[in-house]
Amino acid sequence: MAPASQDGLKVIILGGGIAGLTTALALTKFAPQGKVPKIDIYEIRPEPATVGGAVNLTPNALRMLDHLGALSIMRENDYGKTIDYLEVFDVYTGKLAESDFQGPDKKGVGNPPYKALRITRGDALKAVLEAVRKQDNITMTCGKRTVKIDEQKDSVTLTFEDGGSATGDLLMGCDGIHSVTRLKHVEPERKATYSGVSNAFGFAPIDPDFKVHFECTAINFARRGMLLTSYHNSKMDSVYVGALMQVKDVGSRDGWKSVGADAEKTRAQLLERFGDSKIPCIIPLIEKAQDFFLWPVFTLTKHGKWSTDRVMLLGDAAHAMPPQGESTGIVFEDTVLFSRCLTRWIEKGQPGGNMREAFDAYEKLRKSRIEVAFEESKNVVSTVSDAGWLGHTIKTYVVPWFLWFTHGYRYKHFMEDVTTVDIGY
Template identity: 40%
Template sequence: MPLNHAIIIGGGIAGAASALALTKCNDMTCSVFEIRSEPATIGGAINLTPNALRYLEYLGVLSRLKPKGCEVRFIDIISHRTGQSLGKLNFDNLPKFKHRAIRVVRNDLLQCMLETLREAGVEVQYGMRIDSVEEREQKIAATFENGTRIEGDILLGCDGVHSAIRRKFIQPDRIAEYTGVATAYGLLDATRLDNPVRIESSSLFSGQHGSAILSYTNLEKSRLFFAAAMAAEDLGSKEGWVLRGHDQEVLKEDLLRRFSSPAVPFLAEIIGITEHLTLYPVHRLSPNGVWSSGRVLLLGDAAHAMPPQGESAGFALEDAILLSRILEHHQSKSIAELFDRYEQLRRPRINAAVKEANLRFETIRDRGWLTTIIVEWMTWAFLSWTASRKEQEFAYDVRDLDLKF
């Protein structure tokens, strides 16, 4: 039986990507529902790898997004202790990758995706909280708290790390866990700085008390993104984290204690003049969880949230495009067979990414000076050792996979 209609829960990057991919590849109609009252504006700025840019080009989004971001030829990894480079994460291979990376404000990415989706005839419906899901007669129906009920062929849970679809209908005991690391981030006008910022476009500073990233987010290199990842005790609730984040003076004092350094003097000035810093706890999901049940499938962070490593948006795009291609080429198969094939092709890459992300995050802890020096040496060795593999990863394209059963 052909699949004609997808219900998508979540109007963020994963949900918008899924709707774009399904309408493009399968000529399916998509109904997208978001619990928030409007598009999310949180999330700072993200790095989009060459893979992600190729997928966005395929979905028709890149042409309107690219002028909004800053091209990144490489991310320079720098010792916070000495100010010296420990190595680079290199994206500068146009013949192989087709694109370099770009750093862009997350909200700009989402708005460009939603504009493209609107042109395809799909409007996200906001303020929609899922209440129940029911399967019968080769269909699935979703009912929302406001009484709205809609029927489709499949339902995609694209509603993030704290997914209601996962917790209510797939695997209730798989709850997002706090990593022990929190991130503080903000945007500022780089023209206000007195100290010159010694970065090409994007640099990560690895230190004794955490890591900080600086990156331009526009073509003119006038808008600067600052983010710090650091060990922090669990405050136990969303309200507790919001309250801690509201005390900007205390937050800035903590950041200055961690990241003030004569080797990188501009960091202290950046922290001082950033008008508002957002604080949030980093959560992840346990690996190898359940992704599907019946006609319901999880995509993006709802399925495989991991500590940020600059590729989460790209993974969500890959999820959506791989699923759309499987559905496009194998409509005669059952839903169970389609979802099983998706997982067979997807899990190896996701499992490898989760392992690497967790390993990287273990280095973001307060540590002694000797351990810091050892970690710096290990960082240099790790970047050198993995350079060839990372090049292969940036050239990877989910559209090249063999979809045969």
């Protein structure tokens, strides 16, 4: 239990999703002794959203969650399914490659070692929420819609739709790709654009004797998209079925909501795209999946403004991109690195009361990594876009080569611990 100190900063976080919650945990954990911040989280939804697909938490992501006190909660509740390696298939010809998380001794990557964990977004959020509730310096209020952000030299004030307000020393915009913090204050002209691909997902309950073609998790490439099939709990009685595929832009958020709500139309589209698969379990898994959802994948431009003098954007609010396998881990690293930069600034005596020094140090440290991730995400979009037989055949040769060629780079990143990396100032 971390009590807030009267000498600590008063921090406002917009967004009660996993980015906002882990930011609160990181600011608490890495605060200087005796200067734990008072943190107020405001979430627009009436309650935290514990619905969604399943994500792969890579070793670096698990390392951060362990530092923040959430991984032990996941393990205590038996959330998720440990992933030794990811298998890659061509749905017409069979297995192409593997990407493993086991390390040379099969125990995991790094010291201490971590493998990967496939977990539903809901379970991940529940674990982080439980970690947050253990900290009495953190409060969360749901159902708060921000209508105005007013930044002064020494404070920032939010005005809510219900007439209430909140004032703090620092505002963290952790409110996702359609961030109010960005659109109302930091960079209003930087709006999200549709990437051209959408994510369709559901969960297929299976019997113990149901045969699948993968050990834990598999990426299945077809001519018209990619289908992820994966266990997501230790019982292995359910398979996450998630497709990334090229879908024509509907044109509006309300239009996407309408299209995404038609589960049977989404199922029919997946059966059309992957119905010629030679892997026997693909069609039954699509047919068994319950409550299919279709979500458009939005992105931001590669370069953009992340901050003002007292407001900082983190996660998708700053750098949303198509999924490239490490998106969630990148968010956790954001929160830890920023918290360490802010702590260093506090320890140096808050020169002039200007946070710009901490902000600049964080952005200098982080932007190069994000730019690399952006380029990786472009490859994902092109790989899952519709292709003819020739284009798909070329893809089946390129993907294994790419995994082999980038193996060392991925392992280096999986081993990194941003709690100890030199922050440069």
